[in-house]
Amino acid sequence: MADKHITPMLDELENGPWPSFISGIKRLRDQHSDSRVSGVANSLLGQLEHSYETRKGYWKGGTVSVFGYGSGIIPRFSEVGDAFPESREFHTLRVQPPAGNFYTTDMLRQLGKSWEKHGSGLQTFHGQTGNIMFIGASTENTQHFFDEINEYGWDLGGAGPCVRTGMCCVGAARCEQANIDGIKIHRTLLNNFTDDIHRPALPYKFKFKVSGCPNDCVNSIERADFAIIGTWKDDMKVNQDEVKDFVEKKGRKYLIDNVITRCPTNCLSLKDDDTLEVDNRNCVKCMHCLNVMPKALSPGDDKGATILMGGKRTLKVGDLMGTVIVPFMKLDTEEDYEKLTELAEETIDFWAENGLEHERCGEMIERIGLVNFLDGIGLEVDPNMVADPTTSSYVRMDGWDDEAEKWFKDKLQSVEA
Amino acid sequence: MSKEQVEKKVNRSPIETGCPDAFQYMHPLMRKNYGQWAYHEDPRPGVLKHVAHSGDAIWTIKAGTQRILDVITLNLLCDIGDKYADGYVRFTIRSNIEYMVDQESKVGPLIVELEKNGFVVGGTKNSVAMIAHTQGWLHCDIPGTDAAGVVKAMMDEVIDEFKGWNMPNRVHMTTSCCQINCGGQGDIAINVQYTKPPKINHDLVSNVCERPSVVARCPVAAIRPAMVNGKPSLEVDEKKCICCGACYPPCPPMQINDAEHTKLSVWVGGNHSNARGKPTFQKLVAAGIPNNPPRWPEATAIVKKILRAYRDDAKDWERISDWVERIGWPRFFELTGLPFTKFHINNWKGARNSLNASTHIRF
Numbered sequence: 165m166a167d168k169h170i171t172p173m174l175d176e177l178e179n180g181p182w183p184s185f186i187s188g189i190k191r192l193r194d195q196h197s198d199s200r201v202s203g204v205a206n207s208l209l210g211q212l213e214h215s216y217e218t219r220k221g222y223w224k225g226g227t228v229s230v231f232g233y234g235s236g237i238i239p240r241f242s243e244v245g246d247a248f249p250e251s252r253e254f255h256t257l258r259v260q261p262p263a264g265n266f267y268t269t270d271m272l273r274q275l276g277k278s279w280e281k282h283g284s285g286l287q288t289f290h291g292q293t294g295n296i297m298f299i300g301a302s303t304e305n306t307q308h309f310f311d312e313i314n315e316y317g318w319d320l321g322g323a324g325p326c327v328r329t330g331m332c333c334v335g336a337a338r339c340e341q342a343n344i345d346g347i348k349i350h351r352t353l354l355n356n357f358t359d360d361i362h363r364p365a366l367p368y369k370f371k372f373k374v375s376g377c378p379n380d381c382v383n384s385i386e387r388a389d390f391a392i393i394g395t396w397k398d399d400m401k402v403n404q405d406e407v408k409d410f411v412e413k414k415g416r417k418y419l420i421d422n423v424i425t426r427c428p429t430n431c432l433s434l435k436d437d438d439t440l441e442v443d444n445r446n447c448v449k450c451m452h453c454l455n456v457m458p459k460a461l462s463p464g465d466d467k468g469a470t471i472l473m474g475g476k477r478t479l480k481v482g483d484l485m486g487t488v489i490v491p492f493m494k495l496d497t498e499e500d501y502e503k504l505t506e507l508a509e510e511t512i513d514f515w516a517e518n519g520l521e522h523e524r525c526g527e528m529i530e531r532i533g534l535v536n537f538l539d540g541i542g543l544e545v546d547p548n549m550v551a552d553p554t555t556s557s558y559v560r561m562d563g564w565d566d567e568a569e570k571w572f573k574d575k576l577q578s579v580e581a
Numbered sequence: 582m583s584k585e586q587v588e589k590k591v592n593r594s595p596i597e598t599g600c601p602d603a604f605q606y607m608h609p610l611m612r613k614n615y616g617q618w619a620y621h622e623d624p625r626p627g628v629l630k631h632v633a634h635s636g637d638a639i640w641t642i643k644a645g646t647q648r649i650l651d652v653i654t655l656n657l658l659c660d661i662g663d664k665y666a667d668g669y670v671r672f673t674i675r676s677n678i679e680y681m682v683d684q685e686s687k688v689g690p691l692i693v694e695l696e697k698n699g700f701v702v703g704g705t706k707n708s709v710a711m712i713a714h715t716q717g718w719l720h721c722d723i724p725g726t727d728a729a730g731v732v733k734a735m736m737d738e739v740i741d742e743f744k745g746w747n748m749p750n751r752v753h754m755t756t757s758c759c760q761i762n763c764g765g766q767g768d769i770a771i772n773v774q775y776t777k778p779p780k781i782n783h784d785l786v787s788n789v790c791e792r793p794s795v796v797a798r799c800p801v802a803a804i805r806p807a808m809v810n811g812k813p814s815l816e817v818d819e820k821k822c823i824c825c826g827a828c829y830p831p832c833p834p835m836q837i838n839d840a841e842h843t844k845l846s847v848w849v850g851g852n853h854s855n856a857r858g859k860p861t862f863q864k865l866v867a868a869g870i871p872n873n874p875p876r877w878p879e880a881t882a883i884v885k886k887i888l889r890a891y892r893d894d895a896k897d898w899e900r901i902s903d904w905v906e907r908i909g910w911p912r913f914f915e916l917t918g919l920p921f922t923k924f925h926i927n928n929w930k931g932a933r934n935s936l937n938a939s940t941h942i943r944f
Contacts, residue, residue, distance in 0.1 A: 173874060173875040174730075174875065176875040176876055177730055177733050177734065177875055177876070179737075180733070180734070180737030180738075181701070181737055181740050182645070182647075182701060182733055182736035182737045182740055183645070183646050183647040183654075183699050183700060183701070184647055184733055185647040185648065185649040185729045185733060186733075187647075188647055188649065188650065188651035188653070188654050189649075189651060191651050191653045191654070192651045192652070192653065195653060196652075196653070205651075208719075212718060212719060212727075215718035215727065216718070216727070216730070216874040216875055218840060219726075219838075219840040219843065219872060219874065220718075220838050220840060221717075221718045221721060221722065221723065221724040221725075221838065222718075223720060223721065223722045224722055224833060225722045230595065231592040231593065231594070231595070232592075232594055232595045233595060238720075240720060240722065254720070256720060260599060260600045260601070261600075261601075261672075262600065262601045262602065262603035262605075262606055263600060263603045264603050264607075264671065265671045265672045265673070265674075266603050266606040266607045266669070266670075266671045267606050267669075267670055267671065267672075268605075268606050268668055268669055268670075269658075269659035269662040269663050269668045269669075269670065270668070271606060272655060272658075272659050272670070273655075273656060273659050276652040276655045276656060276659075279652060280652045285651055285652040285653075286649060286650070286651055286652075287650055287652070287655065288648055288649055288650065288676065289650070289672040289676060289678075290672060290674075290676065291716075292713070292715060292763045292764065292765065294674075299649070299719075299720055300720075310595070311593050314595055314596055314598075315596075317598060317601050318598075318601065319595070319596070319597060319598045319599050319600075319601075320595075329600075330600070331674065333674075334671065336615050336616040336618075337603075337607055337611045337615055338611050338618060338631050338639065338641070338681075339618060339621075339631070340618040340619055340620050340621060340631070342616065342618070345616065347603050347604075350600065351599075351600045351602070351603070354599055354600040355599040355600055358597050358599040359597075361599065362595075362597065378854070378855035378856070379854045379855070379856060380853050380854055380855060380860070381674070381853075381854075382674055383674075383765055383766065383853040384853075385853060385855075385860050386765065386766045386851075386853050386860060386862070387765055387766075421896070421897075422896075422897055422898055426857055426898065428857055428858060448855075449855075450855050450856050450857055450858075451854070451855060451856045452856040452857045452898070455856055455898075456898065458620045458621055459620040459622075462619075462620075477761065477762045477763070477765065478760060478761060478762045478825075479760075479761045479800075479827055480798065480800045480827055481800065481930070482929055482930065483762075483766075483862050485860060485862070520797075521794065521797065522794070522797070522798065
């Protein structure tokens with residue numbers, strides 16, 4: 165290893181009670197038995213200190229991939245590699261985690277061992293898209309590391325204009341609010357698009373995220389092109405004994421102030437005998453009362469999912485929320501799963517054909533309008549898709565009779581079904 | 582055979598297994614009671630107890646880490662998991678590690694061991710959660726600031742709020758190192774805000790950048806092709822330019838970062854949950870904050886001001902967005918002591934929807 169770089173600014177980040185990533189990188193520099201790993205850590209610290217001093221980043225992208233794939237590596241070449249040669253090439257491998265981010269300690273050790281053999285020994289569980297980030301390998305070693313972990317069951321995630329690695333909450337594995345099998349949905353969808361993950365050929369990125377309930381712990385409405393959120397159609401379950409117990413423990417005022425009056429559609433009322441009355445037809449499944457009283461209140465039995473599409477962050481038209489595309493669908497049988505996969509395929513195909521370069525699905529919907537988008541993926545309009553009907557009369561409406569007839573016919577069909 | 586042919590021969594075709602099966606890595610109690618959980622309790626900060634319809638219970642201990650984990654720390658977390666837990670972990674989307682154990686008696690010793698090794702148990706219920714962060718100077722190709730450093734410096738200051746239940750409801754914070762905002766929406770977000778147009782190295786543009794796609798990338802059509810010093814390049818209409826930095830990733834010679842003029846901004850009220858109201862985007866509350874490594878004290882001071890005002894004034898279960906909706910923006914600026922400026926008023930598409938078209942005013 166070259167002389168240790170002096171890092172007075174980074175040293176400041178070793179103070180304070182929160183665990184320090186700088187101390188961690190220094191551990192690799194000072195304690196790791198492989199001189200390659202300690203040399204890379206020293207070099208990285210040097211470049212990072214240089215960034216802190218000058219307030220600028222010094223990594224540039226490029227093209228690096230493993231044999232057979234066009235995606236999954238974030239290439240990084242240093243612009244100041246002459247001063248910090250051992251981390252001159254410092255690429256990240258994005259590796260797909262299991263849905264729900266579960267690991268045994270044995271598997272974490274095995275991954276860590278492979279990574280310190282070929283890479284920097286630095287990793288993150290997980291990046292913002294949801295991948296395990298193995299941060300820092302030379303161009304040559306990206307292939308060696310991938311070959312090694314691919315042999316024991318790990319595959320790369322997406323990067324660039326492709327289907328990206330998905331995300332789902334802990335869901336049915338440990339949460340009473342889960343209305344769907346998020347882990348199965350996540351894995352079914354992602355593994356249906358493996359080719360589109362590894363070979364970027366779409367207008368831009370496309371993200372699937374799955375939340376078990378409307379608390380939406382994986383931020384799918386705000387961040388996913390295709391959000392699957394668990395919900396239910398029938399009455400929520402009320403354990404009146406637990407309601408009474410709650411009143412006894414927390415007081416009537418607490419329940420009124422924190423549950424009854426917080427219901428967004430005024431569906432709750434506390435009766436004189438300290439039981440709860442619910443107007444289930446007007447409940448929007450917001451989850452608030454279930455969050456406050458998880459022992460007393462539970463989702464109903466007729467469970468399924470709401471699908472929203474088109475969420476994304478700022479670039480380029482500003483932040484967009486996803487909008488409801490499918491108000492409710494069952495996800496019980498294999499046929500239900502096929503329907504979901506087909507919907508995702510239709511959506512990606514239509515967007516791939518009609519999206520502009522670097523245009524997210526939500527931006528395309530913004531540009532062409534929801535009605536054209538629905539037409540493109542073969543779905544009918546539904547009043548659950550809008551916050552309000554249009555407020556503008558400047559719309560051509562000469563097809564009204566046909567559309568109204570279609571509405572009544574569809575409604576009749578769904579009643580008969 | 583030439584060297585190239587030899588290399589080609591040894592290329593190994595990938596096994597395209599995609600997303601691995603999660604159940605092989607799941608705690609046996611979670612496998613057994615999959616989809617059969619009845620309710621949960623919060624025995625103490627950082628600990629969850631989930632009870633299944635079968636009567637089984639599982640305890641989860643959540644700990645904050647440095648997120649950028651060196652393999653030595655990763656092995657230490659595994660050692661703790663083997664000795665004091667059942668050898669199963671998971672990570673939350675905010676990069677906390679969670680250990681699951683099948684007996685209450687394992688909870689205490691595990692917490693002691695985690696804390697002895699410098700990890701921080703907390704982040705559940707009405708706490709300040711671990712700040713979601715991006716890559717920054719450590720690894721990103723376009724960052725205006727660091728991410729791990731900002732987060733470390735801030736978590737040092739709000740660690741008691743992570744460890745306790747002192748907030749009206751949970752507080753999710755995020756950071757982002759450029760205006761693409763990979764960090765996402767948060768109750769409080771600390772994001773880079775550029776304040777000057779890109780500085781263009783005209784010698785490099787034609788070699789490095791695909792000019793039409795750079796022109797197309799600009800949200801306000803401020804970029805056009807131009808010949809500069811006899812070379813094909815790009816020019817920016819600086820009156821139109823909103824200094825967003827969208828041109829910089831596809832065209833690195835259009836340098837947007839600047840030691841002096843890259844600033845930080847603070848946004849509040851982003852909320853992904855559907856609980857009570859519909860999900861909300863975060864709104865600008867403060868900008869012009871110095872990008873001041875290594876500890877960014879000015880940004881942290883503003884975050885702490887907002888947290889204090891929220892803690893003291895919000896009702897139980899109100900997220901920051903619910904709180905502001907109830908008290909109104911004028912009161913928010915009054916309580917936090919932050920200035921309200923012309924920059925707070927939206928000028929983007931659909932801006933008038935964000936203006937007050939009523940006489941609803943709190944005096």
